[in-house]
Amino acid sequence: MTTLAVDCMGGDHGPGVTLVACRQFLDKHPEARLLLVGQPASLQAFTHERASVVAASEVVAMDDPVEVALRRKKDSSMRVAIQQVKDGAAQAAVSAGNTGALMAIARYLLKTLDGIDRPAIATQMPNAQGGATTVLDLGANVDCTAEHLLQFAVMGSALVSVLQEREEPLVGLLNIGEEVIKGSEEIKRAGELLRSAAGAGDLNFHGNVEGNDIFKGTVDIVVCDGFVGNVALKASEGVAAMIIGGLKQEFKRNIFTKLAAAVAYPVLSALMRRMDYRRYNGAALLGLRGLVFKSHGSADVLAFEQALNRAYDAARNNLLDRVRARVAHAAPLLATADQPRAS
Amino acid sequence: MTTLAVDCMGGDHGPGVTLVACRQFLDKHPEARLLLVGQPASLQAFTHERASVVAASEVVAMDDPVEVALRRKKDSSMRVAIQQVKDGAAQAAVSAGNTGALMAIARYLLKTLDGIDRPAIATQMPNAQGGATTVLDLGANVDCTAEHLLQFAVMGSALVSVLQEREEPLVGLLNIGEEVIKGSEEIKRAGELLRSAAGAGDLNFHGNVEGNDIFKGTVDIVVCDGFVGNVALKASEGVAAMIIGGLKQEFKRNIFTKLAAAVAYPVLSALMRRMDYRRYNGAALLGLRGLVFKSHGSADVLAFEQALNRAYDAARNNLLDRVRARVAHAAPLLATADQPRAS
Known part of the structure; x- marks a missing residue:
């Protein structure tokens, strides 16, 4: 079983896109589990035997400065999703949120690999x-x-x-x-x-x-x-x-x-x-001690599902160990x- | 009357393209004169009352290193064309030759304008x-x-x-x-x-x-x-x-x-x-004490004529004085x- 932590609140569309993509993804990958990270009120309608909600009370806005995302919104869906990777609860995190914030939080929480100066x-x-x-x-x-x-x-x-x-x-x-x-x-x-x-x-x-x-x-x-x-x-x-x-x-x-x-x-x-x-959506943040994938902020369902697929392939094929090696x-x-x- | 010096030997095709473009250009611009620079044997078939041949015995090849073009081929069509601008015989030069060589020769012969470090x-x-x-x-x-x-x-x-x-x-x-x-x-x-x-x-x-x-x-x-x-x-x-x-x-x-x-x-x-x-062919080398235009090396007749047009418009509208001002x-x-x- 491979588990992804999904920042369901990120991107231009939020749960309206991310949750639909998550269901399609789960239907196609019987060995996958998802942690749906976000405000419970927005996510509670989604039920699936291989999905569970992880509560996060805040959302990083697309135009939040990095400092705000990093220092002030410590319970953001983006941060909590990455924390799941750090804690070993998920093998990769996926977010369509603000790139600068995602990189800064991922770097802060996960740290870079030995031998890598910059992700x-x-x-x-x-x-x-x-x-x-x-x-x-x-x-x-x-x-x-x-x-x-x-x-x-x-x-x-x-x-x-x-x-x-x-x-x-x-x-x-x-x-x-x-x-x-x-x-x-x-x-x-x-x-x-x-x-x-x-x-x-x-x-x-x-x-x-x-x-x-x-x-x-x-x-x-x-x-x-x-x-x-x-x-x-x-x-x-x-x-x-x-x-x-x-x-x-x-x-x-x-x-x-x-x-x-x-x-x-x-x-x-x-x-x-x-x-x-959209077929190529899902950029990898490389050089960290954990896997994080970034979807385009404007991703639609097809595009966000593609980002989930890429994160899933990377996680189950052990990208992290391969990079490390x-x-x-x-x-x-x-x-x-x-x-x-x-x- | 505005005069352009044309490096007729430059580019992937040489006189086969440049001379045809020159004739079309002259037919459309009754106030224009051309100095056709190159090996006389290649250019002698071209006759036009507003064109004259300026002999140059050498040709800068598309893959010549800058040093060879600048130091060894002192009688190249590219250099002689730029020399016409320096001497005041032409108001602009046009070449489809090797960009690095053209920039180096133009800079060496014409020098940069006051206040400009780099063309x-x-x-x-x-x-x-x-x-x-x-x-x-x-x-x-x-x-x-x-x-x-x-x-x-x-x-x-x-x-x-x-x-x-x-x-x-x-x-x-x-x-x-x-x-x-x-x-x-x-x-x-x-x-x-x-x-x-x-x-x-x-x-x-x-x-x-x-x-x-x-x-x-x-x-x-x-x-x-x-x-x-x-x-x-x-x-x-x-x-x-x-x-x-x-x-x-x-x-x-x-x-x-x-x-x-x-x-x-x-x-x-x-x-x-x-x-x-091709409609946008004709790049300007700016910052020199003279006008030089660069055509794509692979330019066909239409494209090379467009480079001539741009050089002509720049020359008759006094681009050099406008840049200087x-x-x-x-x-x-x-x-x-x-x-x-x-x-």
């Missing part, structure tokens, strides 16, 4: 191969050293090997050109560290990749600092929204284009299914992150 | 408003200080006011959230400088924007360091290529989808025209870029 947020983006590329970091760390990027690469390798069953996933370093001489000094140093790690058998390094490689599917994992990752993710969402918005506009132009839309509909919806960002294996290289730099 | 590359990207967003820097500068970002904002404002006739274009600072507390220390400092510049009447500052705002068209100009700009641009191109590739694949699936494609074709091609990156106006703030920082 990272890893998400999947669809690629032209019909698969997904895992990208990290996605916004937790704005200034990263080469050692941080190496830590992300090691943790990302563990994540992909567990969730996509690729034993030696291919890692790319996001840069502005393929040549090793490209990029800032820190990026060049990261390239050197990643090559050393590949030489020591810690990971499978492809070399530098560029922004378009995320969507080409050149590698399984793309490593970058959180600022760059966040901009790349949002720019990509922006382009996709612009193209889809443009398609809708063109098809609505007149009666002929509306007829064309009706004819093309099955084809367009097949494409939309393939590109559907990979980090331990790479320890001689990772350890340098804490040392003052020779330069 | 930047500014390009347009299509947005959902049906217009274009100007983004800079696109790869020339990987580590930028707050002062560099301010310089980019001032130069970008001059560019957009000249080419899009918006007197007070709106500037956004690319960040990972709209709140002023987001981002690295350098980005926060850039936000402060931009607010000061707006207060002094040097530019029109909107505040922070995120990656998707480039394509929403929230602002006219998005300012970022060259690493982030390059990744955002390439990630966007990657998403667009994935979606268009997916559409083609879905429409080719069977006889029914092929029929649907035929019906939907006019609608899809209307969309493609709107999103066509804006930089001079903002001088008290820009000057701090050269000072050691108090922090």
Whole structure:
């Protein structure tokens, strides 16, 4: 039996979405148990033999500053859900709440793994191969050293090997050109560290990749600092929204284009299914002494269920031990992150 | 009469594309003159009363290292084209050659303007408003200080006011959230400088924007360091290529989808025209004592002609003087870029 703690109050929609997704999830996974965390009045209508309510009196708002979420709302559903993981009552926590608050509370309660300075947020983006590329970091760390990027690469390798069953996933370093001489000094140093790690058998390094490689599917994992990752993710969402918005506009132009839309509909919806960002919902917070997954705040039922699925797969396949083992294996290289730099 | 110096040998296709584009350009602009720079044997077949050949014996290859282009190929078509601008024989130069080489040669021959530490590359990207967003820097500068970002904002404002006739274009600072507390220390400092510049009447500052705002068209100009700009641009191109590739694949699936494609074709091609990156070809190298425009290396005739159009509009509307005037106006703030920082 694998148990997930679900922050049922988080996200833009709260229990209206999370509870429906929880029921669908339970129906599909007979070996799963859920701890539904939140205000009992909102959750009491939900009954299931493999679900129980864990009371939490407060809710972290989507726009609460990190300090408020961390210091003032000590009985928030987000915090209580993560506490279940810490206490061993659940193997992973899932929340659609405010990312900054989730990361801060998770880090405060669970602490980072030995050898990891900073946790990272890893998400999947669809690629032209019909698969997904895992990208990290996605916004937790704005200034990263080469050692941080190496830590992300090691943790990302563990994540992909567990969730996509690729034993030696291919890692790319996001840069502005393929040549090793490209990029800032820190990026060049990261390239050197990643090559050393590949030489020591810690990971499978492809070399530098560029922004378009995320969507080409050149590698399984793309490593970058959180600022760059966040901009790349949002720019990509922006382009996709612009193209889809443009398609809708063109098809609505007149009666002929509306007829064309009706004819093309099955084809367009097949494409939309393939590109559907909801299928990739559920970002992993990596580097902590416990598993935490973050759903998009705007997730609907399908998307939130997908985040539950990812957390469930990670928990029952022991992602935490796999990350720990990979980090331990790479320890001689990772350890340098804490040392003052020779330069 | 406005004269452009065209590096006819640059790009993936050389004279096969550049000369055809030059003829179309001359046919449309009766007030324009062109200096066709390159190997005379390749250019002699082209005759036009408003075009003359300027001989250059060498060609910078797309993969030539910057040092080779700068130090060894002193009679390259790229360099001779820029030399025409320096000598006053042309008001702007256009090349589809290797970006790194073009920037290095332009900087070496033309030098930067007073008040500008680093030239930047500014390009347009299509947005959902049906217009274009100007983004800079696109790869020339990987580590930028707050002062560099301010310089980019001032130069970008001059560019957009000249080419899009918006007197007070709106500037956004690319960040990972709209709140002023987001981002690295350098980005926060850039936000402060931009607010000061707006207060002094040097530019029109909107505040922070995120990656998707480039394509929403929230602002006219998005300012970022060259690493982030390059990744955002390439990630966007990657998403667009994935979606268009997916559409083609879905429409080719069977006889029914092929029929649907035929019906939907006019609608899809209307969309493609709107999103066509070729329409936005022609990036400006800003901050130099002369105008230089960079075409995509893979540009076809339509795209290269568009780069010529942009260079022509910039030259006849005196972009150089406009940049100089804006930089001079903002001088008290820009000057701090050269000072050691108090922090």
